[in-house]
Amino acid sequence: MPGIYLNLIGGEFASGSGVARNINPSDTNDVVGEYAQGAVADVNDAVDAAKGAFPAWSRSTPQQRFDILKKTSDEILARKGELGRLLAREEGKTLTEGIGEVVRAGQIFAFVAGECLRTGGEAIPSVRPGVGVEITREPIGVVGMITPWNFPIAIPAWKIAPALAWGNCVVIKPADLVPGSAWALVDIIQRAGLPRGVLNLVMGRGSVVGEALLKHKDVHAISFTGSVATGRKVAASCIASNPMKKVQLEMGGKNPLVVLDDADLDTAVEVAVNGAFFSTGQRCTASSRLIVQAGIHDRFVKACIERLKAIVVDDALKQGTHIGPVVDQSQLEQDLRYIQIAKEEGGELVFGGELLKRETPGFYLQPALFTETTNSMRISREEVFGPVANIVRVKDYDEALAVANDTEFGLSSGICTTSLKYATHFKRNSEAGMVMVNVPTAGVDYHVPFGGRKGSSYGSREQGTYAREHYTTVKTAYTMA
Numbered sequence: 001m002p003g004i005y006l007n008l009i010g011g012e013f014a015s016g017s018g019v020a021r022n023i024n025p026s027d028t029n030d031v032v033g034e035y036a037q038g039a040v041a042d043v044n045d046a047v048d049a050a051k052g053a054f055p056a057w058s059r060s061t062p063q064q065r066f067d068i069l070k071k072t073s074d075e076i077l078a079r080k081g082e083l084g085r086l087l088a089r090e091e092g093k094t095l096t097e098g099i100g101e102v103v104r105a106g107q108i109f110a111f112v113a114g115e116c117l118r119t120g121g122e123a124i125p126s127v128r129p130g131v132g133v134e135i136t137r138e139p140i141g142v143v144g145m146i147t148p149w150n151f152p153i154a155i156p157a158w159k160i161a162p163a164l165a166w167g168n169c170v171v172i173k174p175a176d177l178v179p180g181s182a183w184a185l186v187d188i189i190q191r192a193g194l195p196r197g198v199l200n201l202v203m204g205r206g207s208v209v210g211e212a213l214l215k216h217k218d219v220h221a222i223s224f225t226g227s228v229a230t231g232r233k234v235a236a237s238c239i240a241s242n243p244m245k246k247v248q249l250e251m252g253g254k255n256p257l258v259v260l261d262d263a264d265l266d267t268a269v270e271v272a273v274n275g276a277f278f279s280t281g282q283r284c285t286a287s288s289r290l291i292v293q294a295g296i297h298d299r300f301v302k303a304c305i306e307r308l309k310a311i312v313v314d315d316a317l318k319q320g321t322h323i324g325p326v327v328d329q330s331q332l333e334q335d336l337r338y339i340q341i342a343k344e345e346g347g348e349l350v351f352g353g354e355l356l357k358r359e360t361p362g363f364y365l366q367p368a369l370f371t372e373t374t375n376s377m378r379i380s381r382e383e384v385f386g387p388v389a390n391i392v393r394v395k396d397y398d399e400a401l402a403v404a405n406d407t408e409f410g411l412s413s414g415i416c417t418t419s420l421k422y423a424t425h426f427k428r429n430s431e432a433g434m435v436m437v438n439v440p441t442a443g444v445d446y447h448v449p450f451g452g453r454k455g456s457s458y459g460s461r462e463q464g465t466y467a468r469e470h471y472t473t474v475k476t477a478y479t480m481a
């Protein structure tokens, strides 16, 4: 029998207004567990608990914070196999990818633990005689976090760790599809010695728990990752609240990967297939738009098809699976809808796109590759968020760069080339927050900033030392000695 997992409010496990079943997308008969569904009253209790814990936590020592974050990292890493399995079971990414994501969460906590000890500040002379100026960073207060389903442990980790390191209290609402990994993470952090109320978990629906967090006057900042449509609502709500909330949004992408004639073909195919289809294409940084120069186009398409034929789509937990299922029925329907749209727009489906039957009932989709598409088609402009990619043929580098930048998104971009001139020009002129040369657009380091431009992001960067921008406010103090 699967267990029932409760919310964590003020250091106590609390039932909500009901439970929701967490279903394995590789086998819809497999129930991962039953998870509490929070109501508005639970959010109010969680925010009260966070507010009550803030005065003491905001004054806790860097050593205390370091110890808790480091202990959290140690437990995450020690349990990587078990937690990776839970993640793969609830989200559908392969076991290898699931373990990789768990390791990343552990590494994030280790890196951010060090940040607790690297606080610092500035003391500078005033322009006025006899006056000194100090610039320090202080925590924001209570931070609300709303996370998506595609990185069930890494995204909660890269928001919670810096928030705690900088002395904030947290209420997190994970995606309702995948609450298991977030629940396990919060349980680990709590047992690492965190005082009651500093971290609170309220699971449930965005329209209930998420909106209650956005409306609560004692929530001072929001960190959101999810779709553009929800992100817009989140930002509007944060600005409308009184006082206004500081807000950070990480949203969707339609990430271009340029392949130039001078690219190494094997590298380009590996980079494209990995970036477009691994993790079932369900990454905000996925290379869903492949922009390929005419001279290499036909060879590239042929080699991609050969590579895709060797890819095994199956149960995420099975050994030998390269790509797991789509996360749920509604995402599968969205993927199939876009495959149909691309066909109707004149795209040529050269590989995949069909539903697959496996031993267990699940949402299995063969990765789909389209050629003969233009950048004005919907398949080039809208985020599918599945294993679907299309190729736009271009005549030269200038056209490739123009097409790459012709999008309302700006999260990640990439180029495959052996030319230093084009690689350098692309890094400087790509309108994306992250630019990759001969490496996939998806798959990033945990110690450097993450985020995009244009419609993909709003507010300051996440991860690395840059994370402190969102989780601190700057104070400038003047003293006449």
Ligand code: NAD
Binding pocket: 146, 147, 148, 149, 150, 151, 173, 174, 175, 176, 204, 205, 206, 207, 209, 210, 211, 214, 225, 226, 227, 228, 229, 230, 231, 233, 234, 250, 251, 252, 253, 283, 284, 285, 383, 385, 411, 456
């Ligand atoms: P989503 O926008 O549907 O949901 C994100 C979160 O918002 C969930 O927890 C959801 O319950 C909550 N929510 C929904 N409606 C809400 C409301 N009215 N008020 C408050 N909260 C609400 O996104 P998703 O389907 O979970 O995730 C996929 C999207 O996330 C894709 O667009 C993907 O590109 C994006 N994403 C972005 C990044 C990034 O860092 N840029 C990373 C991962 C995923």
